[in-house]
Amino acid sequence: MTTKVVTVTSGKGGVGKTTAVANIAVGLAQLGQRVVCIDGDIGLRNLDVLLGLENRIVYDLVDVVEGRCRIRQAMIRDKRLPELYLIPAAQTRDKSAVSPSDMVNLCNELRSECDWIIIDSPAGIERGFRNSIAPADQVLVMTNPEVSAVRDADRVIGILDAEEKGPVSLIINRINPVMIKRGDMLSVDDVLDLLAIPLIGIIPEDESVIIASNRGTPLAFDNRSKVGLAFINIAKRLMGEEIPVSQMENQGFLQKLFSGRK
Amino acid sequence: MIKEPPIIQIKGTREGLMVNIGGSDWDSQVQNLIDQINERPAFYQGARMVLNVQTHVLHVMELSKLRDTLSDYGLVLWAVLSESQITEQTSQNLGLATRLSKPETTEPDIIIDPFQKDKALWIKQTVRSGSHIEYHGNIIILGDVNPGAEIIAVGSVLVWGRLRGLVHAGAEGDEEAIVGALDFSPMQLRIAGKIAVSPKKNTKGKLEIARISGDHIIAESWNSAK
Numbered sequence: 407m408t409t410k411v412v413t414v415t416s417g418k419g420g421v422g423k424t425t426a427v428a429n430i431a432v433g434l435a436q437l438g439q440r441v442v443c444i445d446g447d448i449g450l451r452n453l454d455v456l457l458g459l460e461n462r463i464v465y466d467l468v469d470v471v472e473g474r475c476r477i478r479q480a481m482i483r484d485k486r487l488p489e490l491y492l493i494p495a496a497q498t499r500d501k502s503a504v505s506p507s508d509m510v511n512l513c514n515e516l517r518s519e520c521d522w523i524i525i526d527s528p529a530g531i532e533r534g535f536r537n538s539i540a541p542a543d544q545v546l547v548m549t550n551p552e553v554s555a556v557r558d559a560d561r562v563i564g565i566l567d568a569e570e571k572g573p574v575s576l577i578i579n580r581i582n583p584v585m586i587k588r589g590d591m592l593s594v595d596d597v598l599d600l601l602a603i604p605l606i607g608i609i610p611e612d613e614s615v616i617i618a619s620n621r622g623t624p625l626a627f628d629n630r631s632k633v634g635l636a637f638i639n640i641a642k643r644l645m646g647e648e649i650p651v652s653q654m655e656n657q658g659f660l661q662k663l664f665s666g667r668k
Numbered sequence: 669m670i671k672e673p674p675i676i677q678i679k680g681t682r683e684g685l686m687v688n689i690g691g692s693d694w695d696s697q698v699q700n701l702i703d704q705i706n707e708r709p710a711f712y713q714g715a716r717m718v719l720n721v722q723t724h725v726l727h728v729m730e731l732s733k734l735r736d737t738l739s740d741y742g743l744v745l746w747a748v749l750s751e752s753q754i755t756e757q758t759s760q761n762l763g764l765a766t767r768l769s770k771p772e773t774t775e776p777d778i779i780i781d782p783f784q785k786d787k788a789l790w791i792k793q794t795v796r797s798g799s800h801i802e803y804h805g806n807i808i809i810l811g812d813v814n815p816g817a818e819i820i821a822v823g824s825v826l827v828w829g830r831l832r833g834l835v836h837a838g839a840e841g842d843e844e845a846i847v848g849a850l851d852f853s854p855m856q857l858r859i860a861g862k863i864a865v866s867p868k869k870n871t872k873g874k875l876e877i878a879r880i881s882g883d884h885i886i887a888e889s890w891n892s893a894k
Contacts (some may be wrong), residue, residue, distance in 0.1 A: 502742075505736070505739055505740045506736045506739065507736055507737070507740055533739075536736075536739075540736065557797050557815055557816050558797070560796045560797040560798075560814050560815075560816065561796060561797040561798040561816060563796055564796030564797060564798055564799050565763065565798070567761075567793075567796070568728065568761035568762050568763070569728065569732055569762065570728050570729070600812075600814060600815075602794055602812070
């Protein structure tokens with residue numbers, strides 16, 4: 407299988423990019439894939455915390471780019487899954503420490519080492535974002551059902567279009583069926599209507615996400631978690647499995663009611 | 669490959685480094701530019717660059733590659749000037765400026781080609797947030813115009829889709845200009861010097877045409893406008 411580089415991005419901050427990267431990476435690794443995730447958020451690294459690997463960082467992305475270590479030395483192996491690795495971001499530098507072509511070269515070097523490279527893009531549309539999308543074969547745009555997040559996602563999709571990056575698909579995070587039913591939240595259809603790109607997953611809102619991120623154990627490890635399941639389904643869809651989005655994620659009664667409207 | 673003689677001029681301006689790229693073969697001219705930068709990398713570090721590519725016709729691949737290469741040298745490419753409409757479109761797609769701010773001189777403006785009432789720019793794609801489309805004529809869009817997008821036309825604007833962004837028709841003062849859309853709910857609408865904000869909020873828009881009537885912009889459904 408040829409290695410695929412997947413970048414998760416959103417424009418707006420705080421919509422759940424890092425959570426998505428951690429969970430999709432765990433999901434793919436559980437399916438027996440060799441996965442390397444790269445934290446593209448130099449200066450504000452988080453992915454190591456979500457994966458529970460922060461105390462094992464010795465070398466980081468900038469060390470690799472600036473030639474202070476070999477790529478293998480910066481790849482931290484997960485204790486739980488033997489084929490899941492993290493290349494952390496540097497915390498003491500900023501985005502300009504790495505250039506788009508550095509990222510392309512790095513990913514090309516990694517292609518022989520793994521099946522999937524998942525890149526966690528920083529918020530914004532500046533250097534860090536450009537670095538993260540430069541090597542991408544596929545882009546997942548993440549949004550919340552909020553007008554501001556959707557607006558930023560739209561902007562990002564426009565830039566990806568212009569740069570001819572793709573295919574681009576959409577993850578809608580923090581769906582709250584009760585609020586949608588009350589008319590207080592944009593529905594999945596409202597978001598799709600505006601953004602007009604294929605949907606690859608819907609993640610329900612759930613406070614267990616916060617607990618999981620504090621503990622450093624992504625929910626994809628817990629197959630009873632609805633959120634974990636939703637991310638595992640995204641991993642399966644990336645692998646080419648055809649799982650209809652609406653049936654799997656809409657488990658709640660209200661959600662069923664809502665999706666029945668379609 | 670025989671290298672063309674360098675037809676590159678670099679000069680410092682208020683807008684940053686102005687680089688003129690002439691000649692016929694793009695790749696060898698780019699190589700010339702990179703060679704020049706390599707001679708004095710410290711001089712270029714951190715500079716903002718305007719590229720005047722004259723008649724070169726550039727597509728996304730070429731321009732984004734050059735932009736990324738320049739960023740490796742710490743150069744920020746922020747504007748591309750061109751005589752080719754394709755190159756201008758490419759630059760706008762990549763979020764680069766295509767004209768510099770007007771110099772503050774008292775000299776009369778150079779007369780640009782007169783506005784042709786029957787000329788239209790044809791755009792067949794969704795215009796997303798952050799996109800900016802400007803044309804010296806009419807604009808026809810087959811697709812949606814999303815919130816946060818800007819469409820500026822010297823003539824009229826027709827949208828075969830949902831209009832939810834900002835539109836300015838008659839941008840140089842033509843009060844006869846109109847704006848029409850299949851689903852008409854622009855965030856803000858300007859015709860010539862008048863501004864209107866859509867009174868509707870989250871309602872399903874319908875086929876409407878807006879024009880100036882007396883002192884105001886009015887929008888009416890297609891049936892009554894006929």
